[in-house]
Amino acid sequence: MWLLRAFEERVSELVGTGEVSGLVHLSIGQEAVAVGVMDALRASDVVYSSHRAHGHFLARGSDPGRVLAEVMGRRDGLCGGKGGSMHLVDREHGLLGASGVVGGTIPLALGSALVARDAGRGDVAVVFFGDGAAQTGHFHESLNLASLWSLPVLLVCENNGYAEFTPRSAHTKVAHVVGLAAPYRIAARVVDGNDVLAVLDGARELVAVCRAGNGPALLECLTYRLRGHYEGDPAKYREATELAEWREKDPLLRFAPRVSADEAVAAEREARAMVERATVFARQSPFPDPRELTTDVRDPLRNVNG
Amino acid sequence: MRRDGGVVVIGEDVAEGGPYGATRDLVAEFGDRRVIDTPISEAAVTGVAVGAALSGWRPVVEIMFIDFITLALDQLVNHAAKARYMSGGQLRVPLVLRTQGGAGVRSGAQHSQSLEAWLAHVPGLAVVMPATPADAAGLLRAAIRADDPVVVVENKALYYEKGEVADGALVPIGAAVTRRDGRDVTVVATSRLVGEALAAADELAAEGVSVEVIDPRTINPLDRETILRSVSRTTRLVVAHEAATIGGFGAEVAAMVAEEAIDRLAAPIVRVGAPFTPVPASPVLEDAYLVGRREIADAVRRVLRW
């Protein structure tokens, strides 16, 4: 969790220095969700992410230097600088895509789950999305499809109470996203998304459901983003008292009693050192050659026709 | 499908064969594991197909009428078309989206459109439009083997055409075909209008006019060379399609020829296409809407009169 926190703090600094440009959504405050869920997975599972993606990649094992280089638009980024913060991919780690389209990766995960179900090895597909995405057609169509086809897909909703600048109550009368699971007979749990062990416990239980062929499953993690929606958002739409309350529930503070003070200090120090090295790596990486602009679009035709 | 176990067909009523019988009998041979009926959820179903493609299958997703592609566009345009690029080449999307468009069956504005130009405008997608039974089979086969997404746009009026189809033949994507050799005017026509252009050429031959008819077959990537070579010889060009003239694919052909070969042209280029209205339902209005042999022949006479 410390790695995710230190990484995002660094990205925020780099937005300040102008070294990171574009829309950047940080997951500060939501680290326990990514870490808890990833710990319940195995290497052959596949994972799809959302626009708030950095934490998912780091928690799954992506190299922090390559993630940062991508966010900075550098050649050694995971995607050679063509993806950027909202479109990270790390195929080697089974991370098949983040998306700038809210809700857009949910059906993609169903597709991978369909292939996994067919292969019969018990692999699952996981997709992270926000509570705002739960109002999209993609989500509602996907609940029905996943349930109809008994797909081994774990839908992880990071309910941070807001979609951009608007509280959940202004978007829906459904208090909890899991409320939508029952009509489709989907296994579901709500967990304290700031308690990494609660997330891990919920994820383990639901991943087991999927592996056993009884998927899909929906895990709703109640959490809060401690920064604005994107870097630069002054977040005037929420009360200082609300923010203060959630600072008390910071996932790092929540986990602290579980380890010794020394361990906590060491974990933070190690994470900050990793981020330091990642920063050096990313800064040293050149920008892509402008000739890369037109590569990776499609195969040349002779391959298509071969 | 016999050749590659990863090829699956997915869409509404595909097991029944669909409204035009295009996938009839597939389920008998390949079973419902590979011929997958879906609920009416175009957005998610297209996403499922994209996700399955990311996980290694070669799905052929069917959108029953191109009019409903509006619902699938997010997955097609934002995900399928861009995954390879955004991932810096880590991902491939070997997806085929089969659909059909076109008017003439009195079904009105929401079941008769020609929307291919939208799709041809999206980097990452290839768009093919077969005009003959052999091309319908050969292009589809090439599309399935391609490692990048291909949209196959059939024309419902052509479903009743009969023609020889060689077993297993591939029709290369991106290769035009000259349907008729001629000296005086080049007509570039797509889909249903290929037959109309050939009929117009017969009519004009009786007047002593020699028309060359080129069928691009793939509208993007376009076989520019075949068109330019022909126009350089005939010095006159008519471009014909069923879609509206404004913003249509014909505008791209006309602009390309103007850029590359305006010095070879003896007359302005003339475009034949639909008026800028929705497709009407009443037979009288729809007949007035549709362009065909007569409009092409008139256009040829016009470029010759210059």
Ligand SMILES: Cc1ncc(C[n+]2csc(CCOP(=O)(O)OP(=O)(O)O)c2C)c(N)n1
């Ligand atoms: C389809 C779509 N509509 C709108 C947006 C603009 N947008 C970006 S993030 C966001 C809010 C998403 O809220 P939620 O899903 O709860 O995720 P969170 O940002 O809270 O993590 C919106 C509306 C978008 N990216 N995609």
